[in-house]
Amino acid sequence: MVFSSIPFVFFFLPACLTLYYAAPYRLKNHVLLFFSLLFYAWGEPVYILLMLFVTIVDYTAGRLMERTGKRKLVLILAAGTDLACLGFFKYADFLVRTVNGLLGAAGCTALPLPGISLPIGISFFTFQSMSYTIDRYRGDVPEEKNYLTYLTYVSMFPQLIAGPIVRFRTVDHELHERRVDRACFEEGVPRFLRGLFRKVLIANNIGAVWEQIRDLQAAGGASAATAWLGAVLFTLQLYFDFSAYSDMAIGMGRMLGFHFLENFNYPLSAVSVTDFWRRWHISLSTWFRDYVYIPLGGNRRGTLLQIRNIFVVWFLTGLWHGASWNFVLWGLYYGVLLALEKFVWGRALEKLPRFLRHLYAFLIVVFGFVIFVFDDFTALQSYISTMFCIGTAAGTPGAAIPAGREFFWYFGQNAFLILIALILSFPVWPKLKQRFSFPAGSVVLYVCLFLLSTAWMVSETYNPFLYFRF
Secondary structure, three states, X not given: OOOOOHHHHHHHHHHHHHHHHHOOHHHHHHHHHHHHHHHHHHHOHHHHHHHHHXXXXXXXXXHHHHHHOOHHHXXXXXXXXXXXXXXXHHHHHHHHHHHHHHHOOOHHHOOOOOOOOOOOOHHHHHHHHHHHHXXXXXXXXXXXXXXXXXXXXXXXXXXXXXXXOOOHHHXXXXXXXXXXXXXXXXXXXXXXXXXXXXXXXXXXXXXXXXXXXXXXXXXXXXXXXXXXXXXXHHHHHHHHHHHHHHHHHHHHHHHOOOOOOOOOOOHHHOOOHHHHHHHOOHHHHHHHHHHHHOOOOOOOOOHHHHHHHHHHHHHHHHHHHOOOHHHHHXXXXXXXXXXXXXXHHHHHHHOOOHHHHHHHHHHHHHHHHHHXXXXXXXXXXXXXXXXOOOXXXXXXXXXXXXXXXXXXXXXXXXXXXXXXXXXXXXXXXXXHHHHOXXXXXXXXXXXXXXXXXXXXXXXXXOOOOOOOOO
């Protein structure tokens, strides 16, 4: 079940909120836990057992650390179990394919693929649960004595399958004592609706055009300009898709009385790669910073070790996103660029006009997401060749054409949508709200956009979520 669907918006969420608000305070966590497990079971009920296992391991580790006096051993065993589960269910097929490729094995000589189905949201709930154990080891969070409360924290449906990665320290107090009233509801609903509008009306429509351009390029009918347009559209789709889900998660969290931290801060308005990663998927970036980069030594042990630490973090960041070498390449791509900004051209970049810095960061991000989207390296090479007019990729003459009529057709047909998406990618709306006050107009606008979104959800079948299985 996805947030931007009729069953969720009109049945699941209203039923959950009705029972949640009607329940006595002492039962609210139980109501939330029930609906969270139901939400996860809707897609893959068998993998509830995996989530229960992971949470039991980390909850038990949190209880044992002070009782046994062997905090480090308990941490190693718990974190090792978490990573083993993540590695087996997410990377087993990837590892076997890699070994077969290295050995040149094929046919009957190749190792058989395990064929394990990837549990929804495993990367999110594993990192979330593991962060509690690490923080317990460091003494940053108190021991959680109630397993059901801990399970509620990990399985909370607003952020279970798509983040943001919520740490126990962020919601510890609210798990036990929080305000749930009309004010929370009134704060959460507009945030949820803004996410719904961005997902249904912008991300889905832009994504449909990107799919058409990708198919056209694969068939040899796209020019370089069209390929670049497609790359920009995929970047916009991914941004609005993921940030919209974060908006909906944060909004639902407020309705339930929780304050989740922001996960996006207008990343496409960044003026450098470093700035971009301070703004994009903030909960993941800070997770790797706090639990990998700083423990490795961060920037405290000299330049060479700092560069090593940067590459370790970005190798793992890429691998976290998916069991395919293109994600590793995407992570290392950013590792190289971040190191270059840090040690080579960062100061020179700061002296450029702000517009050029925006353009520099935007082009790097757009090209990076081309690496991100193609897990087939032949298709990736073909697309990049088309973008840069290199030869005749895949034997198609269209790859060497800088611009063709199809570019003007796609751009002309979708110019308004692209313009709206680009405007909303920058902090224009917050500035307008600061300068102007129009509450009545906001209500009318929200109602109209909700009706339009509902019509779209009813009539359209294209409703993917790109981070659904990360």
